[in-house]
Amino acid sequence: MRFLVTGAGGLIGANVALTFDSRGHDVIALDHFDVGRRENLADFRGTIHSGDIRNFHFDSLGRFDGIFHQAAITDTTVMDEKLMMSVNVDAFVRILEYADRSGCPKVVYASSAATYGKGAPPNREDQPPQPANIYAVSKVEMEKAARVFSDVHPTVKTVGLRYFNVYGPLEFHKKSAASMIYQLYRQIAAGKSPRLFKWGDQYRDFIYVKDVVEANRKAFEFPGNGVFNVGTGRGTSFNQVIAVINKVLGSTRLTDYFDNPYGFYQDATCADTERGETILGWKAGHTPEEGIIDYIGWLRSRDAAPARV
Ligand SMILES: NC(=O)c1ccc[n+]([C@@H]2O[C@H](COP(=O)([O-])OP(=O)(O)OC[C@H]3O[C@@H](n4cnc5c(N)ncnc54)[C@H](O)[C@@H]3O)[C@@H](O)[C@H]2O)c1
Known part of the structure; x- marks a missing residue:
């Protein structure tokens, strides 16, 4: 399989890219490396692209079987709403549009337990979001964008993973x-x-990154659209x-x-x-x-x- 991993210099992206690469897939890694590190990909055998998801020429990469979108502003103290939305939401929509144009059938993307915010645990996927900061708002908006996108473009399936504390x-x-x-x-x-x-x-709810990688794999294999918690339940x-x-x-x-x-x-x-x-058939x-x-x-x-x- 041919996969694109965005945010591949970061904690989750690097683990996803390295694991799928080690399993024999053709993996392309993308990151601007302002936060994540190239050194995290030291053992990676695929191609690494340095670029910003806000303006990267995705079409130059051709078609993928799946895109694992992990790139985002992950610093929850960032208060610049315009910046947060342009990186976390607008660039995500660019990736969805690219998936549709290029015939990629599946986009798995990183959402967050931050969408629950002040909502009392244990948190269920169907409870109303209560985002407590701009970062969390951006993740709620990503989920909305994915829902609308897959309604209009049913050939692109989207699965959002609400990671807890990785x-x-x-x-x-x-x-x-x-x-x-x-x-x-x-x-x-x-x-x-x-x-x-x-x-x-x-x-x-601390979740080990190796289990997060498996959740991404299960989300890729899942035939439909959806949003799922990724935590241990403890x-x-x-x-x-x-x-x-x-x-x-x-x-x-x-x-x-x-x-x-x-x-x-x-x-x-x-x-x-x-x-x-x-x-989803996934459990930590x-x-x-x-x-x-x-x-x-x-x-x-x-x-x-x-x-x-
Ligand atoms: N780690 C957690 O506990 C956790 C919890 C919930 C959600 N998430 C989400 O999971 C995803 C991955 O998080 P992480 O913990 O690996 O964070 P991270 O900060 O280690 O990785 C994010 C990566 O995205 C890259 N990036 C940021 N903006 C970019 C841009 N404009 N263009 C290209 N690359 C860009 C960064 O350089 C970094 O390598 C994020 O979407 C984050 O919001 C993480």
């Missing part, structure tokens, strides 16, 4: 926006006390994350709790996974504990290897 290999470039699992691992591995807002019982508190990391690293340092300075802070995220399991293959242990193994071997990133 963690795993190749997220170094995200710095302070990297997952809490990565941040806490770094603090503990450096011999410091992990730092949390009081009292660490806030929880997230909330894991920050205290529980620290307990797992401490156990693996043999650390006994006490957690340093401090006051949360933010007025609005999402205390909990958790997916309802029924629709994904029954309709790692519990949060299994994913964290696997990831720590990767981080330790990466730290021990000669520097590449």
Whole structure:
């Protein structure tokens, strides 16, 4: 199969591109590498294009069996609404139009659990969106655009994946926006006390990036249109994350709790996974504990290897 992966220098895009490439598919990677890193694709054997999805000449790439669209402004603190909409929504519509023009039958795109915003967990796909920031609004708009597009152009099927809190290999470039699992691992591995807002019982539906890749594969194989949650269906508190990391690293340092300075802070995220399991046929293959242990193994071997990133 011939696939295009946008945002291929980023956490999810790089894992999707590398995995499909390693499975023998012809994968083309696209990113402008302002945020994601070329180094994330060091082991990639396909073609890499450096370009901005807002003006990239997609037609030069020919026809794909599937497009995995991960590129987006992922920094949820960006307040420039025009910029956010032009990258996350308008450029997505360009990609949908290109899919239609070139005869690509499937576009799998990254939506987000941010669409639920203040909606109480566990979140079901059919509950009304309550976006709490511009980033989340852009993801709601992407879903609307996809719905309208596939109604008008039924030969292009679209599947949106509402990722919950993704963690795993190749997220170094995200710095302070990297997952809490990565941040806490770094603090503990450096011999410091992990730092949390009081009292660490806030929880997230942490989903391992390897499971996210499989969700993309299932979404490609799914014959219809739709939007699906991508989470484990389990909330894991920050205290529980620290307990797992401490156990693996043999650390006994006490957690340093401090006051949360933010007025609005999402205390909990958790997916309802029924629709994904029954309709898409996808279920997370790692519990949060299994994913964290696997990831720590990767981080330790990466730290021990000669520097590449
Ligand atoms: N990581 C998560 O927890 C999470 C949760 C929900 C949704 N998502 C969504 O998943 C997708 C991938 O996220 P990620 O975590 O890999 O983020 P990331 O920031 O690591 O990757 C995004 C990539 O898109 C690229 N990009 C941004 N604007 C571009 C442009 N105009 N042209 C070309 N490339 C551009 C960046 O350089 C980066 O490599 C995004 O759409 C994001 O909104 C991620």
